[in-house]
Amino acid sequence: MLLIACPHCGNRPETEFRCGGQAHIARPADPAALSDAQWAEHLFVRANPRGVHAERWCHAHGCGRWFNALRDTVSDRFLETYPTGAQPTQTSDARA
Amino acid sequence: MRRFSLSSLLSESLKGHRGWGRQWRDPQPKPAYDVVIVGGGGHGLATAYYLATVHGITNVAVVEKGWIGGGNTGRNTTIIRSNYLYDESAALYEHALKLWEGLSQELNYNVMFSQRGVLMLAHTLHDVQSFKRHIYANRLNGIDNEWLTKEQCKDFCPPLEIAGSLRYPVLGGALQRRAGTARHDAVAWGYARGANARGVDIIQNCAVTGIRRDAAGAAIGVETTRGFIKAGRIGVVAAGHTSTVMAMADLRMPLESYPLQALVSEPVKPVFPCVVMSNAVHAYISQSDKGELVIGAGTDQYTSYSQQGGLHITTHTLDAICELFPQFTRMRMLRSWGGIVDVTPDRSPIIGKTPVNNLFVNCGWGTGGFKATPGSGHVFAHTLATGEPHPINAPFTLDRFRTGRLIDEAAAAAVAH
Numbered sequence: 001m002l003l004i005a006c007p008h009c010g011n012r013p014e015t016e017f018r019c020g021g022q023a024h025i026a027r028p029a030d031p032a033a034l035s036d037a038q039w040a041e042h043l044f045v046r047a048n049p050r051g052v053h054a055e056r057w058c059h060a061h062g063c064g065r066w067f068n069a070l071r072d073t074v075s076d077r078f079l080e081t082y083p084t085g086a087q088p089t090q091t092s093d094a095r096a
Numbered sequence: 097m098r099r100f101s102l103s104s105l106l107s108e109s110l111k112g113h114r115g116w117g118r119q120w121r122d123p124q125p126k127p128a129y130d131v132v133i134v135g136g137g138g139h140g141l142a143t144a145y146y147l148a149t150v151h152g153i154t155n156v157a158v159v160e161k162g163w164i165g166g167g168n169t170g171r172n173t174t175i176i177r178s179n180y181l182y183d184e185s186a187a188l189y190e191h192a193l194k195l196w197e198g199l200s201q202e203l204n205y206n207v208m209f210s211q212r213g214v215l216m217l218a219h220t221l222h223d224v225q226s227f228k229r230h231i232y233a234n235r236l237n238g239i240d241n242e243w244l245t246k247e248q249c250k251d252f253c254p255p256l257e258i259a260g261s262l263r264y265p266v267l268g269g270a271l272q273r274r275a276g277t278a279r280h281d282a283v284a285w286g287y288a289r290g291a292n293a294r295g296v297d298i299i300q301n302c303a304v305t306g307i308r309r310d311a312a313g314a315a316i317g318v319e320t321t322r323g324f325i326k327a328g329r330i331g332v333v334a335a336g337h338t339s340t341v342m343a344m345a346d347l348r349m350p351l352e353s354y355p356l357q358a359l360v361s362e363p364v365k366p367v368f369p370c371v372v373m374s375n376a377v378h379a380y381i382s383q384s385d386k387g388e389l390v391i392g393a394g395t396d397q398y399t400s401y402s403q404q405g406g407l408h409i410t411t412h413t414l415d416a417i418c419e420l421f422p423q424f425t426r427m428r429m430l431r432s433w434g435g436i437v438d439v440t441p442d443r444s445p446i447i448g449k450t451p452v453n454n455l456f457v458n459c460g461w462g463t464g465g466f467k468a469t470p471g472s473g474h475v476f477a478h479t480l481a482t483g484e485p486h487p488i489n490a491p492f493t494l495d496r497f498r499t500g501r502l503i504d505e506a507a508a509a510a511v512a513h
Binding site: 001002014015018019021025036037039040041044045046047048050053055059071073074075082 | 347350499
Protein backbone atom coordinates (compact mmCIF):
# COMPACT_ATOMS: atom_id res chain seq x y z
CA MET A 1 0.00 0.00 0.00
CA LEU A 2 1.32 3.41 -0.92
CA LEU A 3 1.89 6.22 1.58
CA ILE A 4 0.63 9.37 -0.10
CA ALA A 5 1.32 12.94 1.01
CA CYS A 6 -1.87 14.89 0.48
CA PRO A 7 -0.77 18.55 0.02
CA HIS A 8 -3.51 19.54 2.43
CA CYS A 9 -3.51 16.73 5.03
CA GLY A 10 -0.03 15.22 4.99
CA ASN A 11 0.89 11.52 4.80
CA ARG A 12 -2.09 9.19 4.62
CA PRO A 13 -2.56 5.54 3.51
CA GLU A 14 -3.50 4.81 -0.10
CA THR A 15 -6.92 3.42 0.80
CA GLU A 16 -8.05 6.98 1.63
CA PHE A 17 -7.34 8.04 -1.95
CA ARG A 18 -8.76 7.57 -5.40
CA CYS A 19 -6.40 7.68 -8.38
CA GLY A 20 -7.73 9.81 -11.24
CA GLY A 21 -5.25 8.83 -13.94
CA GLN A 22 -2.94 11.00 -16.01
CA ALA A 23 -2.78 14.67 -14.96
CA HIS A 24 -2.64 17.87 -17.00
CA ILE A 25 -4.92 16.71 -19.83
CA ALA A 26 -6.71 19.90 -20.79
CA ARG A 27 -10.15 19.67 -22.34
CA PRO A 28 -9.95 21.17 -25.86
CA ALA A 29 -10.78 24.87 -25.85
CA ASP A 30 -12.86 24.58 -29.04
CA PRO A 31 -14.24 21.00 -29.10
CA ALA A 32 -16.10 21.48 -32.39
CA ALA A 33 -12.83 22.24 -34.18
CA LEU A 34 -11.28 18.86 -33.38
CA SER A 35 -10.96 16.00 -35.87
CA ASP A 36 -11.94 12.46 -34.84
CA ALA A 37 -8.27 11.57 -34.48
CA GLN A 38 -7.70 14.53 -32.16
CA TRP A 39 -10.72 13.50 -30.07
CA ALA A 40 -9.40 9.94 -29.85
CA GLU A 41 -6.07 11.34 -28.67
CA HIS A 42 -7.80 13.43 -26.01
CA LEU A 43 -10.18 10.74 -24.78
CA PHE A 44 -8.23 7.51 -25.06
CA VAL A 45 -4.49 7.90 -25.64
CA ARG A 46 -2.40 7.99 -22.50
CA ALA A 47 1.31 8.54 -21.81
CA ASN A 48 1.65 5.35 -19.71
CA PRO A 49 5.38 5.98 -19.12
CA ARG A 50 7.80 3.51 -17.59
CA GLY A 51 9.27 6.17 -15.35
CA VAL A 52 8.00 9.42 -13.85
CA HIS A 53 4.25 9.88 -14.32
CA ALA A 54 2.17 12.98 -13.59
CA GLU A 55 -1.18 11.85 -12.23
CA ARG A 56 -4.25 13.06 -10.38
CA TRP A 57 -5.32 11.82 -6.97
CA CYS A 58 -8.36 12.62 -4.87
CA HIS A 59 -8.23 12.40 -1.07
CA ALA A 60 -11.72 10.90 -1.23
CA HIS A 61 -11.91 9.67 2.39
CA GLY A 62 -10.13 12.72 3.80
CA CYS A 63 -10.36 16.33 2.75
CA GLY A 64 -12.08 15.34 -0.51
CA ARG A 65 -9.81 17.53 -2.62
CA TRP A 66 -8.07 16.71 -5.88
CA PHE A 67 -4.33 17.24 -6.27
CA ASN A 68 -1.52 16.13 -8.58
CA ALA A 69 1.50 13.94 -8.03
CA LEU A 70 4.68 12.82 -9.74
CA ARG A 71 5.33 9.12 -9.18
CA ASP A 72 7.95 6.76 -10.58
CA THR A 73 5.99 3.86 -12.11
CA VAL A 74 8.93 1.44 -11.76
CA SER A 75 9.50 1.92 -8.02
CA ASP A 76 6.00 3.33 -7.24
CA ARG A 77 7.83 6.01 -5.20
CA PHE A 78 6.28 9.50 -5.12
CA LEU A 79 8.61 12.33 -6.15
CA GLU A 80 6.25 15.09 -5.09
CA THR A 81 2.61 16.06 -4.69
CA TYR A 82 1.28 19.50 -5.54
CA PRO A 83 -2.09 21.27 -5.54
CA THR A 84 -4.33 21.36 -8.60
CA GLY A 85 -3.41 24.28 -10.82
CA ALA A 86 0.26 24.23 -9.76
CA GLN A 87 3.12 22.86 -11.80
CA PRO A 88 5.58 20.27 -10.47
CA THR A 89 9.17 21.26 -9.73
CA GLN A 90 10.45 18.18 -11.60
CA THR A 91 9.57 16.85 -15.06
CA SER A 92 7.69 13.70 -15.97
CA ASP A 93 8.69 11.18 -18.63
CA ALA A 94 5.40 11.60 -20.46
CA ARG A 95 5.85 12.90 -23.99
CA ALA A 96 3.43 15.61 -24.97
CA MET B 97 12.38 -32.62 -32.31
CA ARG B 98 11.55 -35.99 -30.79
CA ARG B 99 7.85 -36.72 -30.66
CA PHE B 100 6.28 -37.61 -27.35
CA SER B 101 4.50 -40.95 -27.66
CA LEU B 102 3.89 -44.04 -25.58
CA SER B 103 6.85 -45.81 -27.18
CA SER B 104 9.23 -42.85 -26.77
CA LEU B 105 8.16 -42.42 -23.13
CA LEU B 106 8.67 -46.14 -22.45
CA SER B 107 12.07 -46.27 -24.10
CA GLU B 108 13.21 -43.11 -22.29
CA SER B 109 11.96 -44.38 -18.95
CA LEU B 110 14.23 -47.41 -19.38
CA LYS B 111 17.17 -45.07 -20.07
CA GLY B 112 16.53 -42.76 -17.12
CA HIS B 113 15.04 -39.98 -19.28
CA ARG B 114 18.50 -38.80 -20.26
CA GLY B 115 17.91 -38.80 -24.00
CA TRP B 116 15.27 -36.12 -24.47
CA GLY B 117 17.62 -33.25 -25.19
CA ARG B 118 16.71 -29.58 -25.46
CA GLN B 119 13.17 -28.84 -26.58
CA TRP B 120 14.21 -25.67 -28.44
CA ARG B 121 17.52 -24.26 -29.65
CA ASP B 122 19.28 -21.21 -28.19
CA PRO B 123 20.35 -19.57 -31.48
CA GLN B 124 22.33 -16.43 -32.19
CA PRO B 125 20.14 -13.87 -33.96
CA LYS B 126 20.52 -13.86 -37.75
CA PRO B 127 21.00 -10.49 -39.48
CA ALA B 128 17.52 -10.60 -41.05
CA TYR B 129 14.16 -12.35 -40.79
CA ASP B 130 10.89 -12.20 -42.71
CA VAL B 131 9.05 -11.57 -39.44
CA VAL B 132 10.36 -10.50 -36.04
CA ILE B 133 8.01 -10.92 -33.09
CA VAL B 134 8.78 -8.73 -30.09
CA GLY B 135 7.77 -10.61 -26.95
CA GLY B 136 8.14 -14.32 -26.15
CA GLY B 137 5.01 -14.86 -24.11
CA GLY B 138 2.23 -17.26 -25.03
CA HIS B 139 0.70 -14.92 -27.60
CA GLY B 140 4.02 -14.18 -29.33
CA LEU B 141 5.09 -17.83 -29.42
CA ALA B 142 1.65 -18.91 -30.68
CA THR B 143 1.94 -16.28 -33.41
CA ALA B 144 5.31 -17.71 -34.47
CA TYR B 145 3.94 -21.26 -34.39
CA TYR B 146 0.95 -20.45 -36.63
CA LEU B 147 3.12 -18.35 -38.99
CA ALA B 148 5.16 -21.51 -39.53
CA THR B 149 2.38 -24.11 -39.60
CA VAL B 150 -0.52 -22.28 -41.26
CA HIS B 151 1.30 -19.80 -43.48
CA GLY B 152 4.60 -21.58 -44.17
CA ILE B 153 6.63 -18.59 -42.98
CA THR B 154 9.51 -20.09 -41.01
CA ASN B 155 12.17 -17.37 -41.29
CA VAL B 156 10.87 -15.91 -38.05
CA ALA B 157 12.47 -14.74 -34.82
CA VAL B 158 10.80 -14.33 -31.45
CA VAL B 159 12.80 -11.77 -29.46
CA GLU B 160 12.30 -11.89 -25.70
CA LYS B 161 14.03 -9.64 -23.18
CA GLY B 162 13.82 -12.21 -20.37
CA TRP B 163 12.92 -15.87 -20.69
CA ILE B 164 9.93 -17.20 -22.62
CA GLY B 165 6.69 -17.34 -20.68
CA GLY B 166 8.27 -15.38 -17.83
CA GLY B 167 5.81 -12.49 -17.95
CA ASN B 168 2.05 -12.63 -17.68
CA THR B 169 1.94 -16.08 -19.34
CA GLY B 170 3.57 -17.56 -16.23
CA ARG B 171 1.73 -15.30 -13.78
CA ASN B 172 -1.96 -15.62 -14.59
CA THR B 173 -4.63 -17.82 -13.02
CA THR B 174 -5.07 -19.88 -16.24
CA ILE B 175 -8.83 -19.46 -16.56
CA ILE B 176 -10.15 -20.25 -20.04
CA ARG B 177 -13.69 -19.36 -21.15
CA SER B 178 -15.47 -17.80 -24.12
CA ASN B 179 -18.77 -16.53 -22.68
CA TYR B 180 -18.31 -12.90 -23.72
CA LEU B 181 -21.31 -10.71 -24.51
CA TYR B 182 -20.59 -9.02 -27.81
CA ASP B 183 -20.48 -10.87 -31.13
CA GLU B 184 -16.94 -9.69 -31.93
CA SER B 185 -15.55 -10.87 -28.58
CA ALA B 186 -17.54 -14.10 -28.62
CA ALA B 187 -16.10 -14.97 -32.04
CA LEU B 188 -12.55 -14.22 -30.91
CA TYR B 189 -12.63 -16.10 -27.62
CA GLU B 190 -14.63 -19.03 -29.02
CA HIS B 191 -12.07 -19.32 -31.83
CA ALA B 192 -9.46 -19.66 -29.09
CA LEU B 193 -11.51 -22.15 -27.07
CA LYS B 194 -11.92 -24.40 -30.11
CA LEU B 195 -8.16 -24.34 -30.65
CA TRP B 196 -7.62 -25.14 -26.95
CA GLU B 197 -9.77 -28.26 -27.35
CA GLY B 198 -7.27 -29.80 -29.77
CA LEU B 199 -4.10 -28.08 -28.62
CA SER B 200 -2.31 -30.88 -26.79
CA GLN B 201 -2.70 -33.14 -29.86
CA GLU B 202 -1.77 -30.34 -32.26
CA LEU B 203 1.41 -29.48 -30.36
CA ASN B 204 2.23 -33.07 -29.27
CA TYR B 205 2.70 -31.44 -25.88
CA ASN B 206 0.43 -31.84 -22.89
CA VAL B 207 -0.92 -28.39 -22.01
CA MET B 208 -3.14 -30.05 -19.40
CA PHE B 209 -6.28 -28.37 -20.75
CA SER B 210 -9.04 -29.29 -18.34
CA GLN B 211 -12.65 -28.44 -19.22
CA ARG B 212 -13.82 -28.52 -15.63
CA GLY B 213 -16.31 -25.70 -16.09
CA VAL B 214 -16.27 -22.04 -15.08
CA LEU B 215 -19.06 -20.93 -12.76
CA MET B 216 -19.68 -17.17 -12.56
CA LEU B 217 -21.66 -16.26 -9.43
CA ALA B 218 -24.50 -13.76 -9.32
CA HIS B 219 -25.00 -11.89 -6.04
CA THR B 220 -27.50 -9.20 -6.95
CA LEU B 221 -30.57 -8.87 -9.11
CA HIS B 222 -28.48 -6.84 -11.54
CA ASP B 223 -25.97 -9.73 -11.74
CA VAL B 224 -28.81 -12.19 -12.42
CA GLN B 225 -30.23 -10.10 -15.25
CA SER B 226 -26.81 -9.38 -16.72
CA PHE B 227 -25.72 -13.04 -16.63
CA LYS B 228 -28.96 -14.26 -18.19
CA ARG B 229 -28.47 -11.72 -20.96
CA HIS B 230 -24.96 -13.12 -21.45
CA ILE B 231 -26.34 -16.67 -21.55
CA TYR B 232 -28.89 -15.82 -24.26
CA ALA B 233 -26.33 -13.85 -26.27
CA ASN B 234 -23.83 -16.70 -25.97
CA ARG B 235 -26.36 -19.29 -27.14
CA LEU B 236 -27.20 -17.17 -30.18
CA ASN B 237 -23.47 -17.28 -30.96
CA GLY B 238 -23.32 -21.06 -30.53
CA ILE B 239 -21.44 -20.85 -27.21
CA ASP B 240 -22.51 -23.06 -24.33
CA ASN B 241 -23.57 -21.22 -21.18
CA GLU B 242 -26.36 -22.13 -18.79
CA TRP B 243 -28.09 -20.73 -15.72
CA LEU B 244 -27.82 -22.60 -12.42
CA THR B 245 -29.94 -21.95 -9.36
CA LYS B 246 -28.00 -21.50 -6.13
CA GLU B 247 -28.75 -25.12 -5.15
CA GLN B 248 -27.43 -26.31 -8.52
CA CYS B 249 -24.35 -24.13 -7.95
CA LYS B 250 -23.81 -25.91 -4.62
CA ASP B 251 -24.15 -29.32 -6.31
CA PHE B 252 -21.64 -28.32 -8.97
CA CYS B 253 -19.20 -26.81 -6.46
CA PRO B 254 -19.74 -28.33 -2.98
CA PRO B 255 -17.34 -26.01 -1.09
CA LEU B 256 -19.56 -23.05 -2.00
CA GLU B 257 -21.53 -21.38 0.80
CA ILE B 258 -25.03 -20.46 -0.36
CA ALA B 259 -26.60 -19.42 2.96
CA GLY B 260 -28.77 -16.35 2.79
CA SER B 261 -26.84 -14.86 5.70
CA LEU B 262 -23.90 -13.91 3.46
CA ARG B 263 -23.44 -10.19 3.01
CA TYR B 264 -23.60 -10.80 -0.74
CA PRO B 265 -25.69 -14.00 -0.98
CA VAL B 266 -25.33 -16.30 -3.97
CA LEU B 267 -28.49 -16.00 -6.09
CA GLY B 268 -27.34 -18.36 -8.84
CA GLY B 269 -24.67 -18.59 -11.46
CA ALA B 270 -23.79 -18.86 -15.13
CA LEU B 271 -21.91 -22.06 -15.98
CA GLN B 272 -19.85 -22.64 -19.10
CA ARG B 273 -19.07 -26.36 -18.99
CA ARG B 274 -16.54 -26.27 -21.86
CA ALA B 275 -14.50 -23.65 -20.00
CA GLY B 276 -11.70 -24.54 -17.63
CA THR B 277 -7.97 -24.21 -17.07
CA ALA B 278 -4.65 -25.20 -18.65
CA ARG B 279 -1.04 -25.38 -17.53
CA HIS B 280 0.32 -21.94 -18.42
CA ASP B 281 4.02 -22.80 -18.68
CA ALA B 282 3.26 -25.78 -20.89
CA VAL B 283 1.44 -23.51 -23.33
CA ALA B 284 4.53 -21.32 -23.78
CA TRP B 285 6.84 -24.34 -23.93
CA GLY B 286 4.61 -26.30 -26.30
CA TYR B 287 4.33 -23.43 -28.77
CA ALA B 288 8.07 -22.70 -28.46
CA ARG B 289 8.94 -26.34 -29.13
CA GLY B 290 6.58 -26.53 -32.11
CA ALA B 291 7.78 -23.25 -33.61
CA ASN B 292 11.44 -24.17 -33.06
CA ALA B 293 10.97 -27.51 -34.81
CA ARG B 294 9.79 -25.65 -37.90
CA GLY B 295 12.77 -23.31 -37.98
CA VAL B 296 11.66 -20.36 -35.85
CA ASP B 297 14.52 -18.79 -33.83
CA ILE B 298 13.59 -18.14 -30.20
CA ILE B 299 16.05 -15.55 -28.93
CA GLN B 300 15.90 -15.08 -25.16
CA ASN B 301 17.68 -12.49 -23.01
CA CYS B 302 17.56 -10.07 -25.92
CA ALA B 303 15.75 -6.78 -25.23
CA VAL B 304 14.48 -4.62 -28.07
CA THR B 305 15.85 -1.10 -27.58
CA GLY B 306 14.64 0.59 -30.76
CA ILE B 307 12.62 0.25 -33.94
CA ARG B 308 14.53 1.36 -37.05
CA ARG B 309 12.58 3.04 -39.83
CA ASP B 310 13.45 4.01 -43.41
CA ALA B 311 13.15 7.46 -45.00
CA ALA B 312 9.48 6.80 -45.84
CA GLY B 313 8.75 5.97 -42.20
CA ALA B 314 8.26 2.22 -42.62
CA ALA B 315 9.68 -0.10 -39.96
CA ILE B 316 12.66 -2.08 -41.27
CA GLY B 317 14.02 -3.80 -38.17
CA VAL B 318 14.67 -3.74 -34.45
CA GLU B 319 17.67 -2.58 -32.46
CA THR B 320 18.38 -5.06 -29.69
CA THR B 321 20.90 -5.63 -26.93
CA ARG B 322 22.40 -8.24 -29.28
CA GLY B 323 22.60 -5.98 -32.33
CA PHE B 324 20.36 -4.84 -35.15
CA ILE B 325 17.94 -7.37 -36.64
CA LYS B 326 16.41 -6.57 -40.02
CA ALA B 327 12.75 -7.53 -40.39
CA GLY B 328 10.27 -7.63 -43.24
CA ARG B 329 7.46 -7.23 -40.76
CA ILE B 330 7.48 -6.63 -37.02
CA GLY B 331 4.78 -7.87 -34.64
CA VAL B 332 4.80 -6.32 -31.18
CA VAL B 333 3.28 -8.65 -28.56
CA ALA B 334 4.70 -7.06 -25.44
CA ALA B 335 1.68 -7.00 -23.06
CA GLY B 336 2.24 -4.51 -20.23
CA HIS B 337 5.27 -2.99 -21.96
CA THR B 338 3.54 -2.33 -25.29
CA SER B 339 3.39 1.43 -24.69
CA THR B 340 7.17 1.60 -24.20
CA VAL B 341 7.94 -0.56 -27.26
CA MET B 342 5.54 1.36 -29.51
CA ALA B 343 7.06 4.64 -28.28
CA MET B 344 10.25 3.50 -30.05
CA ALA B 345 8.29 3.99 -33.29
CA ASP B 346 6.87 7.31 -32.04
CA LEU B 347 3.41 5.81 -31.58
CA ARG B 348 1.27 6.68 -28.56
CA MET B 349 -1.20 4.00 -27.54
CA PRO B 350 -4.65 3.98 -25.87
CA LEU B 351 -3.22 1.78 -23.11
CA GLU B 352 -2.55 1.98 -19.40
CA SER B 353 -0.44 -0.61 -17.56
CA TYR B 354 -1.62 -1.80 -14.16
CA PRO B 355 -0.32 -4.35 -11.64
CA LEU B 356 -2.52 -7.45 -11.36
CA GLN B 357 -1.92 -9.89 -8.55
CA ALA B 358 -2.50 -13.58 -7.94
CA LEU B 359 -1.63 -15.99 -5.18
CA VAL B 360 -1.60 -19.68 -4.36
CA SER B 361 -2.24 -21.56 -1.14
CA GLU B 362 -0.35 -24.46 0.34
CA PRO B 363 -1.11 -27.62 -1.69
CA VAL B 364 -3.95 -29.81 -0.45
CA LYS B 365 -5.80 -32.89 -1.70
CA PRO B 366 -8.41 -32.39 -4.46
CA VAL B 367 -11.09 -30.24 -2.89
CA PHE B 368 -12.22 -27.83 -5.57
CA PRO B 369 -13.72 -29.35 -8.74
CA CYS B 370 -14.18 -26.34 -11.01
CA VAL B 371 -13.38 -22.67 -11.50
CA VAL B 372 -15.50 -20.15 -9.64
CA MET B 373 -15.50 -16.46 -10.50
CA SER B 374 -17.35 -13.74 -8.71
CA ASN B 375 -17.04 -10.37 -10.33
CA ALA B 376 -19.25 -8.70 -7.75
CA VAL B 377 -17.16 -9.58 -4.68
CA HIS B 378 -14.01 -10.01 -6.75
CA ALA B 379 -12.93 -13.59 -6.21
CA TYR B 380 -11.43 -15.98 -8.76
CA ILE B 381 -10.48 -19.45 -7.60
CA SER B 382 -9.58 -22.89 -8.87
CA GLN B 383 -7.29 -25.71 -7.75
CA SER B 384 -4.17 -26.60 -9.68
CA ASP B 385 -3.14 -30.19 -10.35
CA LYS B 386 -0.38 -29.67 -7.78
CA GLY B 387 -3.14 -29.06 -5.21
CA GLU B 388 -2.67 -25.34 -4.66
CA LEU B 389 -5.71 -23.11 -4.61
CA VAL B 390 -5.05 -20.57 -7.37
CA ILE B 391 -6.61 -17.22 -6.51
CA GLY B 392 -6.81 -14.14 -8.69
CA ALA B 393 -6.99 -10.67 -7.17
CA GLY B 394 -7.72 -7.32 -8.77
CA THR B 395 -5.65 -4.55 -10.28
CA ASP B 396 -4.26 -1.65 -8.33
CA GLN B 397 -5.83 1.73 -9.05
CA TYR B 398 -2.63 3.35 -10.39
CA THR B 399 -0.46 2.57 -13.42
CA SER B 400 2.79 0.79 -12.64
CA TYR B 401 5.59 -1.34 -14.08
CA SER B 402 6.72 -2.62 -10.68
CA GLN B 403 5.30 -6.17 -11.07
CA GLN B 404 3.96 -5.92 -7.54
CA GLY B 405 0.79 -4.54 -6.05
CA GLY B 406 -0.69 -3.52 -2.73
CA LEU B 407 -1.39 -6.09 -0.02
CA HIS B 408 -4.84 -4.60 0.56
CA ILE B 409 -5.81 -5.74 -2.95
CA THR B 410 -5.06 -9.40 -2.18
CA THR B 411 -6.61 -9.27 1.29
CA HIS B 412 -9.79 -7.85 -0.25
CA THR B 413 -9.98 -10.91 -2.52
CA LEU B 414 -9.19 -13.29 0.35
CA ASP B 415 -12.02 -11.73 2.38
CA ALA B 416 -14.37 -12.64 -0.45
CA ILE B 417 -12.91 -16.16 -0.78
CA CYS B 418 -13.32 -16.81 2.95
CA GLU B 419 -16.92 -15.58 2.86
CA LEU B 420 -17.85 -17.76 -0.13
CA PHE B 421 -15.82 -20.81 0.95
CA PRO B 422 -15.70 -20.86 4.77
CA GLN B 423 -13.70 -24.12 4.77
CA PHE B 424 -10.70 -22.21 3.39
CA THR B 425 -10.48 -19.71 6.25
CA ARG B 426 -7.61 -21.60 7.87
CA MET B 427 -5.67 -22.26 4.64
CA ARG B 428 -2.23 -20.68 4.47
CA MET B 429 -1.17 -18.78 1.39
CA LEU B 430 2.13 -19.91 -0.06
CA ARG B 431 3.14 -17.34 -2.68
CA SER B 432 1.79 -14.15 -4.22
CA TRP B 433 3.05 -12.20 -7.19
CA GLY B 434 2.12 -9.48 -9.66
CA GLY B 435 2.18 -8.97 -13.40
CA ILE B 436 1.72 -5.85 -15.51
CA VAL B 437 -1.39 -5.85 -17.68
CA ASP B 438 -2.07 -3.43 -20.54
CA VAL B 439 -5.65 -2.20 -20.38
CA THR B 440 -7.55 -0.49 -23.21
CA PRO B 441 -10.39 1.99 -22.65
CA ASP B 442 -13.02 -0.59 -23.79
CA ARG B 443 -11.27 -3.62 -22.20
CA SER B 444 -10.98 -5.35 -25.58
CA PRO B 445 -7.65 -6.13 -27.25
CA ILE B 446 -6.02 -4.38 -30.19
CA ILE B 447 -4.85 -6.83 -32.88
CA GLY B 448 -3.79 -5.46 -36.23
CA LYS B 449 -2.08 -2.77 -38.23
CA THR B 450 -0.55 0.44 -36.93
CA PRO B 451 0.00 3.79 -38.69
CA VAL B 452 3.63 2.66 -39.29
CA ASN B 453 4.07 0.39 -42.33
CA ASN B 454 5.30 -3.13 -41.57
CA LEU B 455 4.68 -2.62 -37.85
CA PHE B 456 1.82 -4.64 -36.33
CA VAL B 457 0.58 -4.88 -32.77
CA ASN B 458 -1.25 -7.42 -30.60
CA CYS B 459 -1.93 -5.88 -27.19
CA GLY B 460 -4.53 -4.64 -24.75
CA TRP B 461 -5.54 -8.05 -23.43
CA GLY B 462 -5.75 -6.52 -19.98
CA THR B 463 -6.55 -8.91 -17.18
CA GLY B 464 -7.79 -11.79 -19.34
CA GLY B 465 -5.40 -12.62 -22.15
CA PHE B 466 -4.31 -16.16 -21.29
CA LYS B 467 -7.62 -17.70 -22.39
CA ALA B 468 -7.17 -16.24 -25.86
CA THR B 469 -3.58 -17.40 -26.43
CA PRO B 470 -4.18 -19.87 -29.32
CA GLY B 471 -6.80 -17.72 -31.06
CA SER B 472 -4.78 -14.55 -30.64
CA GLY B 473 -1.69 -16.17 -32.13
CA HIS B 474 -3.71 -17.71 -34.95
CA VAL B 475 -5.36 -14.48 -36.14
CA PHE B 476 -2.25 -12.35 -35.55
CA ALA B 477 -0.19 -14.79 -37.64
CA HIS B 478 -2.75 -14.32 -40.42
CA THR B 479 -2.42 -10.54 -40.06
CA LEU B 480 1.39 -10.68 -40.20
CA ALA B 481 1.45 -13.16 -43.10
CA THR B 482 -1.06 -11.37 -45.34
CA GLY B 483 -0.74 -7.79 -44.14
CA GLU B 484 -4.49 -7.73 -43.52
CA PRO B 485 -6.54 -8.82 -40.50
CA HIS B 486 -8.33 -12.16 -40.30
CA PRO B 487 -12.15 -11.63 -40.26
CA ILE B 488 -12.14 -12.51 -36.56
CA ASN B 489 -9.69 -9.76 -35.56
CA ALA B 490 -10.87 -7.22 -38.13
CA PRO B 491 -13.06 -5.38 -35.56
CA PHE B 492 -10.19 -5.17 -33.04
CA THR B 493 -8.34 -2.35 -34.76
CA LEU B 494 -6.35 0.47 -33.22
CA ASP B 495 -8.47 2.75 -35.38
CA ARG B 496 -11.69 1.91 -33.49
CA PHE B 497 -10.83 4.56 -30.92
CA ARG B 498 -11.01 7.14 -33.73
CA THR B 499 -14.13 5.79 -35.42
CA GLY B 500 -15.93 5.12 -32.15
CA ARG B 501 -16.70 1.46 -32.97
CA LEU B 502 -15.65 0.30 -29.50
CA ILE B 503 -16.18 -3.27 -28.29
CA ASP B 504 -17.16 -2.32 -24.79
CA GLU B 505 -16.73 -5.49 -22.74
CA ALA B 506 -15.95 -3.26 -19.75
CA ALA B 507 -19.51 -2.00 -19.78
CA ALA B 508 -20.86 -5.47 -20.63
CA ALA B 509 -19.21 -7.07 -17.61
CA ALA B 510 -19.89 -4.07 -15.38
CA VAL B 511 -16.55 -4.75 -13.66
CA ALA B 512 -12.90 -5.17 -14.52
CA HIS B 513 -12.49 -8.70 -15.81
